[in-house]
Amino acid sequence: xxxxxxxxxxxxxxVLVAPLAFEGGYLLNVLVFMGINTMLAVALNxxxxxxxxxxxxxxxxxxxxxxxxxxxxxxxxxxxxxxxxIAALSVGVIAFLLGFPILKLKGHYLAMxxxxxxxxxxxxxxxxxEITGGPSGLTGIPTMKIGAMEFxxxxxxxxxxxxxxxxxxxxxxxxxxxxxxxxxxxxxxxxVASRVMGVNARFxxxxxxxxxxxxxxxxxxLYAHTMTFVSPSSFGFNFSVELVTMVIIGGLGSIFxxxxxxALLTFLPELLRVVQDYDIVVYGLLLIVMTMYMPxxxxxxxxxxxxxxxxxxxxxVDHAQG
Amino acid sequence: xxxxxxxxxxAFSGFSTGAIYALIGLGFAIIYNSTGIINFAQGEFVMLGGxxxxxxxxxxxxxxxxxxxxxxxxxxxxxAAFERLTIRPLKSPSPLSLVIITIGGSIFIRGVAMLxxxxxxxxxxxxxxxxxxxxxxxxxxxxxxxxFGITLLIIAANKFFxxxxxxxxxxxxxxxxxxxxxxxxxxxxxxVLLSFVISSAVxxxxxxxxxxxxxxxxxxxxxLGLKGFCAAIIGGMSSGFGTxxxxxxxxxxxxxxxxxxxxxxxxxxxxxxxxxxLFIRPQGLFSKAxxxxx
Numbered sequence: 001x002x003x004x005x006x007x008x009x010x011x012x013x014x015v016l017v018a019p020l021a022f023e024g025g026y027l028l029n030v031l032v033f034m035g036i037n038t039m040l041a042v043a044l045n046x047x048x049x050x051x052x053x054x055x056x057x058x059x060x061x062x063x064x065x066x067x068x069x070x071x072x073x074x075x076x077x078x079x080x081x082x083x084x085x086i087a088a089l090s091v092g093v094i095a096f097l098l099g100f101p102i103l104k105l106k107g108h109y110l111a112m113x114x115x116x117x118x119x120x121x122x123x124x125x126x127x128x129x130e131i132t133g134g135p136s137g138l139t140g141i142p143t144m145k146i147g148a149m150e151f152x153x154x155x156x157x158x159x160x161x162x163x164x165x166x167x168x169x170x171x172x173x174x175x176x177x178x179x180x181x182x183x184x185x186x187x188x189x190x191x192v193a194s195r196v197m198g199v200n201a202r203f204x205x206x207x208x209x210x211x212x213x214x215x216x217x218x219x220x221x222l223y224a225h226t227m228t229f230v231s232p233s234s235f236g237f238n239f240s241v242e243l244v245t246m247v248i249i250g251g252l253g254s255i256f257x258x259x260x261x262x263a264l265l266t267f268l269p270e271l272l273r274v275v276q277d278y279d280i281v282v283y284g285l286l287l288i289v290m291t292m293y294m295p296x297x298x299x300x301x302x303x304x305x306x307x308x309x310x311x312x313x314x315x316x317v318d319h320a321q322g
Numbered sequence: 323x324x325x326x327x328x329x330x331x332x333a334f335s336g337f338s339t340g341a342i343y344a345l346i347g348l349g350f351a352i353i354y355n356s357t358g359i360i361n362f363a364q365g366e367f368v369m370l371g372g373x374x375x376x377x378x379x380x381x382x383x384x385x386x387x388x389x390x391x392x393x394x395x396x397x398x399x400x401x402a403a404f405e406r407l408t409i410r411p412l413k414s415p416s417p418l419s420l421v422i423i424t425i426g427g428s429i430f431i432r433g434v435a436m437l438x439x440x441x442x443x444x445x446x447x448x449x450x451x452x453x454x455x456x457x458x459x460x461x462x463x464x465x466x467x468x469x470f471g472i473t474l475l476i477i478a479a480n481k482f483f484x485x486x487x488x489x490x491x492x493x494x495x496x497x498x499x500x501x502x503x504x505x506x507x508x509x510x511x512x513x514v515l516l517s518f519v520i521s522s523a524v525x526x527x528x529x530x531x532x533x534x535x536x537x538x539x540x541x542x543x544x545x546l547g548l549k550g551f552c553a554a555i556i557g558g559m560s561s562g563f564g565t566x567x568x569x570x571x572x573x574x575x576x577x578x579x580x581x582x583x584x585x586x587x588x589x590x591x592x593x594x595x596x597x598x599x600l601f602i603r604p605q606g607l608f609s610k611a612x613x614x615x616x
Contacts, residue, residue: 054418056425101601107417108360112551113600116593119548127586237544241425248422277437284430288408291422 004173007256011169015162019155028154030270032226035161036219037262039168041246042255043215046172048244049253050181051208052188053103054111056240057118061213063125063235064091065220067132070141070230075131080144084221088214095213099206118240125232137231144225157226164222168215172255184208185253245283249290251297260298330460332581333574338466338535340573341473345528346550347557347565348480349521354559355497356517359420363404363428365547366435367522370397371529372538373435376444386447394526400431401522405515428543435540443539446530465534472531476524477566483520484562493517545589552596558605 019028044058068087072078078086102113126135133139144151144160151160175181186194187201195201224230242265250261265283272279294301346368353361374393378384384392408423409415449468454461484490495503496513504510529538529546536542553572557564572592580588 048418052418054421102597105600105604108421109555109600109604111362111421112360112548112555113597115548116552116596116600120590120593120597123587123590127584241429244422244425278433281430281433281437284426284428284433287426288423288430291419291426292408292411295419 004177004255008170008173011256011259012166015166019158025154028158030266032154032157032161034263034266035158035165036223036226037243037246037266038259039161039165039219039222040216040243041250041258041262042165042168042172043212043219044243045247045250045253045255045258046175046184046208046215047212048247049251049258050176050184050188051205053205053209054107054244055114055209055212056111056237056244057114057116057121058212058216058243059235059237059239060118060121061091061095061216062220062223062239063121063230063232064094065217066224066230066235067125067138067220068217069221070138070224071131073142073225074138074140080142080221080225084218084225087221088217091217091220092210092214095210096206099209100202103202103205103209115237115240118237122232122236125235132232135232137229139229141224141228141230143228144222151226161222161226164218169255169259176253176255180204188253242283245287249286249297251299251301252295254297254299257297257299260302264298324459327459328581329578330458332577334457334460334462334466336574336577337570338469338573339532339577340553340570341469342528342532342546342569343549343553343572344566344569345473345476345524346546347553347569348477349525349528350551350554351557351559351565352493352521352524353517354554356493357409357514358417359409359415359424360551361518361521362421362424362547363431364521364525364550365543365545366428366431367397367401367525367543368529368532368546368550369435369538369540369543370400370431371526372446372533372542373439373444373529373540374526375530375533376446376538377439379446380444386449390530393530394523397526397529398519398523401518401525402515404431404522405518409514409518410511428547432540432543439540441540443537444533445537446533448534449531463535465531469531469535472527476527480524481562489513489516549592552592555596556599 018031022028040058040062044055047053047055065087068090069080069083072083072086073080098117102110102117105113125132128134149156151157183194183199183204186197186199187205191201223234246261246265247258248261249264250259251257268282269279272282290297296303346364349364349367350361353359353364371393374396375389378389378392379386382389382392404427408427409420412419412423448463448465450464452463454463455467456462482490484494492503492508493513493516495506495508496510500510503513528550529542532546549572550569553569554565556568556571557566559565572595575595576588576591579591
């Protein structure tokens with residue numbers, strides 16, 4: 001438990017210092033996106049990794065956050081700092097109401113239902129042209145401001161977004177070590193057994209679904225105010241799958257794993273830019289191979305590597321305790 | 323064109339897309355019933371059918387029938403390879419890991435198709451002529467008739483296979499109880515492989531017969547696959563009549579919805595229906611509820 005917080009502290013330091021290494025420019029921009037993706041992956045991990053409930057529609061919550069915030073500020077002149085909580089709250093209400101019927105479903109059926117929801121939202125983004133600007137997108141979204149300081153340019157966006165991302169991670173680590181975190185893991189292992197032990201599985205699943213959606217909406221709102229432009233293509237089915245890929249590759253239930261997954265999937269397209277279009281094939285292979293041979297993801301891989309490197313005597317002691 | 327003619331027109335196009343959804347849905351149901359897997363890559367088999375036929379036709383310059391046969395054969399081989407390489411080696415398959423593996427498979431197949439054959443959309447030539455026939459004031463393409471005919475044929479063959487052949491009966495036994503089936507000497511693993519073979523073959527056929535009407539490209543599989551899944555869900559995942567009815571119902575709803583309400587929301591209709599059915603009657607419209615065993 002203490003180790004997680006220590007790791008978090010170290011991680012925070014690295015995040016704070018990192019941009020000094022590359023003063024502005026393209027790479028810093030990539031790091032900004034990495035922050036948003038990390039936030040989304042951690043949010044989805046709460047649902048997928050902790051509670052074991054899949055969602056193939058999380059891009060919809062991300063998109064709803066971005067569009068609600070974007071439309072309010074660009075078309076109705078609302079202050080971004082007001083629009084962000086409104087977006088988060090409305091997405092929270094939607095997710096809460098949707099959560100009850102949808103989380104009654106399990107496995108494949110849940111996957112398909114969340115996927116269907118994602119596609120419906122995507123179609124709405126495209127078709128309500130008078131509000132969202134349709135397929136060509138919504139322009140003129142203002143950036144965030146504190147007093148006279150405007151969060152514009154890579155450096156300021158970086159600290160704004162990573163601030164929220166670090167908060168999300170800390171919240172998730174806390175949740176993981178709380179009674180709720182343990183209850184969620186119990187649901188993951190066996191829902192029936194957890195109910196027998198007195199866990200209100202149904203309500204807890206809805207709660208974590210809502211929390212996960214709200215964090216995604218906050219990420220969406222931040223994304224809209226950083227990019228100052230949104231279009232439906234960023235919130236489609238492919239992005240939902242990409243988010244699931246991040247969580248799986250990083251490792252189910254590992255907060256830092258989600259960061260690793262998000263980092264890999266943010267950098268991979270940049271690296272694969274030379275061999276354009278191959279990225280989709282690589283994603284597909286990664287998903288299959290990781291699920292088959294490394295079900296605990298990168299985080300699990302790192303952990304077992306660390307165990308291997310430690311002296312044998314300590315390992316057996318660890319084993320007895322664990 | 324008066325209203326009645328228009329409605330007949332919608333009904334025709336609804337029935338023909340519905341027939342396609344039914345075929346794709348059958349593919350889902352066949353695999354689900356013998357393995358308990360929802361194969362998210364099912365739509366890619368449909369795509370492969372259409373795209374492979376187009377390229378055998380234009381690049382390899384094969385005659386139309388041979389091109390179709392090649393497409394079905396290659397898709398079936400891909401289906402079998404997919405099962406053999408990714409599903410079978412799994413030691414402890416959980417629904418979550420199976421969902422992710424089949425999604426990975428579908429992305430992979432789509433990506434390879436894109437790399438091999440590009441991003442363009444292509445139309446296959448219609449099987450017999452392009453002159454519309456007039457039925458009850460509505461015009462209907464000969465291709466619609468081909469779709470009805472071939473769909474009926476496939477459904478009949480399917481029925482025959484599952485009820486009158488040893489392998490078919492063995493597969494039904496697996497769907498009832500895999501352990502019991504293996505106890506009476508059925509090779510369950512072979513049946514799982516067989517289910518992938520059959521459903522990829524059926525899927526590719528669906529992709530071939532729809533391609534002259536709706537064009538084909540590397541990315542058509544996603545939507546078609548999802549619609550087929552809706553059909554199977556409406557039908558309660560039966561590998562028989564329920565799914566066929568589900569497909570037709572979905573096709574009609576979509577075609578009337580697009581015609582009478584808004585064509586932009588056409589795709590949304592299928593998913594709203596899907597969500598409603600999952601929320602209200604997850605066991606499908608035509609079957610009784612089952613209790614969950616722990």
